[in-house]
Amino acid sequence: MKPAPFKLVAPRSREEALAALAEHDGDARVLAGGQSLVPLMNMRVVQPGVLVSINGCRDLDYIRLEDDRIVCGALARQAAAEESDLVRRRCPLLADAAPWIGGMANRNRGTVCGSLAHSDPLAELPAVAVATDAEIVLASRDGRRTLAATDFFVGELATAIRPGEMVEAARFATAWSGERTAFLEVSNRQHAFAVAGVAVRLDLAPDGRCRDVRIAVMGGGPTAMRIEAGERAVVGTTIGVEAARAAADAVERAVDPPTDIHADAAYRRRVLGVLTMRALQQAAGRS
């Protein structure tokens, strides 16, 4: 339970970090909070030759409003996002989901971007990223590129990050004018491995009609998934029981959940349907 030897590089700025990644092309991993990477290293599932710790890069530690998006820099801790007034007001789904990520000790250290880069199919933040139309900013010494969250998550623990690149920031869409949100999850303990979870954003008109909606699920497949068929079932409605049930049915049809020690695929599928119904009704203020 001790990691294999590695070389540690501790840059003091974004520029230095990108230079270090370029120099160790392919054999380097970025270390931010380490809450996913270090367990894998301790178990020697992962044995990077070089770790580039960005913990000293103050210029990557920010949460700010930019071009009408909530932008979390690579060193923004999950606890900082959870406690940020800006996040609570302008991207409430991120604050709703944060308490589910892990215990306080994990959220104090784990970063928002680190969780996205890890792309665990049972993690909360990828589902939040999908539900908030997030953009993932990838940086290397050669420049920047920006991907939609749905293009960034490629598979289980797999993303579009290329050698020499790091996630520099995640840019979450700000809330709609009539935004109502819900994040629901089932797990054996709140901070244990999740069975499944659902993230919902609604844009409700003053008359209660749903003008726009996002439904994203975790535990429905190898990555967080947006379920557009479910969204079509509720948009334009006042989210009554029938519409919510139709969305839940669409979710159950769209997902292909994994089986593991915590739950089998059939149970996960059912849980995702039930959580979808509950999340829609909770967000619409009906529960």
Place this chain on the structure above:
Amino acid sequence: MARERVEVSLTINGRTYRDRVESRLLLCDFIRHVAGLKGTHVGCEHGVCGACTVLIDGRTARSCLHFAAAVEGSAITTVESLATEAALHPIQQAFHESHALQCGYCTPGFLLTTVELLGRNAAPTTEEIRQALTNNMCRCTGYANIVKAVGVAAAAMRGDGAAKA
């Protein structure tokens, strides 16, 4: 690969400890073997059990999930900081009086988790206490007395003697 060694200087409980260590040395092992502070216990070594919980810059963290060399410049606080020569910390006193430990292996992690909780919420409800402790494992007590002890500690630290167990 060559076992790279780096000079690491850490401030633990206000005192500075320096050594040349491997980059891969975990913070918990630096605390135990370089600083000689054996109150930080190592359990699962992959962030699940909470026994190795310390404070990094005043906030709880798993010391088994950090490399000593990567937390230079941070202030580390361990369980040894709680008691004085003369008296246990009120949280330790409450754990003692409420029988909130048996073997004691997990206790340092619970104590520091409670320090953080009570620092943010001086009067937590039972539900809030349980919520704050979900990430720490105890295989002896069944948790009931730990939850009770945190409530007793909170009352004592508020100066509310009537709530003493």
